[in-house]
Amino acid sequence: MKLKSHLMLDSKKRSGILLLVVIFCGCWIFYFWSSRNKTSIEPNAEIAIYQARIDSLKRIKSVKSIPKIYPFNPNFITDYKGYTLGLSTEELDKLFSFRQKEKWINSAEDFQEVTGVSDSLLAVISPYFKFPDWVTNSKTSQTTKSFSFKSFNPQNDLNKATFESLISLPEMTEGSARLILAYRKKIGGFIEDNQLYDIYNVKRNQVIEVKKEFTVKSKPVIVLINVNTANASDLATIPFLTFDIARSIIDYRILNEGIKNLDELLKIDGITPYKLDRIKLYLSTNQ
Structure with missing residues (x-):
């Protein structure tokens, strides 16, 4: 009877206990709700930071992957070079077909006429066209011949x-x-x-x-190409000189420590006396 008396509560005590339980449950629910909200926000913020870093690295990589354009002779564009410049397969085929006829491109206008590239693409790549000196007459330091x-x-x-x-x-x-x-x-x-x-x-x-x-009355002013210093691309622009013959000339020049007389070119395969007469019109030895 004494133990039972301790468990007997009046209505006020029961109401107080009920209120205390409600407050405790509310605090417990608020604690778990705020903890879950916090854990869900923080990872999202971290993911956003990492994603921003990844996007930045991708942008840097894409900029670095864009090939840098150096001056080049449009007569010697390869498949890969044409791809990096944005030329289509059809445009490249037109260029290769034109070059197989031993014809030459001497200006940006010639390049567009042969390949059919758009004005916008031509405006981007034409500033990098490099033609030989005897075409552009831009180097005054070389020997000139006037007629x-x-x-x-x-x-x-x-x-x-x-x-x-x-x-x-x-x-x-x-x-x-x-x-x-x-x-x-x-x-x-x-x-x-x-x-x-x-x-x-x-x-x-x-x-x-x-x-x-x-x-021929008004002969052009010709900027002679120095056979002892010219590269293969410049030599190959001379009539009757293919790129392979130009490479052979450079090899001969290296082995013999220079070319003293243009008649020495007759020792190179592919150069005949007839061709040499024409080649001499555009070459000098500066000896």
């Missing part, structure tokens, strides 16, 4: 001949006239009349008719 007029010759100037004046000649066709004008543009102007014989698909009798009416 005088043949005032005694009554013929018309071959370097000023027009399409209309050429097709008016006997035996001349429109196709051959265009080939003559295209070759004149390619080499920067005729230096001597016999260069007409170098034009592929122009017949001998057509050349004879041209030489009756025209001759």
Whole structure:
């Protein structure tokens, strides 16, 4: 009976105990809710920080992965070089087909005409085009050769001949006239009349008719390429010199400690006396 009396509570005590239990449960619920909220926020903040770092590293890597463009001769673009420049396969095929005909690109306009690249892409890559000195005439330190007029010759100037004046000649066709004008543009102007014989698909009798009416009077100023210092790309821009022959010239130059006389080039495979006569028009030894 005495033990039972201790467990007997009046209504006020029961209400107080109930209130205390409610307060305790509320504190317990608030504690676990705030702890869970805190743990869910902190990882999200850490993830955001790490993600920002990853994005920053990706941006740095993408910038570094963009290839740097160095000056180059557009006549010697490879498949990989064309890919890095943004040229399509079709545009590269047009360039390779043009070069296989032993034709040369001498300006940004020629490059666009041959490949068909867009104006926007041309504007990006054309500032890096590097043409040989004899095309651009930009280096004044090299030996220059100037030619005088043949005032005694009554013929018309071959370097000023027009399409209309050429097709008016006997035996001349429109196709051959265009080939003559295209070759004149390619080499920067005729230096001597016999260069007409170098034009592929122009017949001998057509050349004879041209030489009756025209001759070279206003010869261009030629910046001679020094055979002892030029690289293979510059040598390969000279008529009749392929890139392989240019490499052979450099190898011969290294083995013999320089080239003292241009006639030594006859020792190189692929160079004949006929070709040497033309090559001499654009080379010097500076000896």
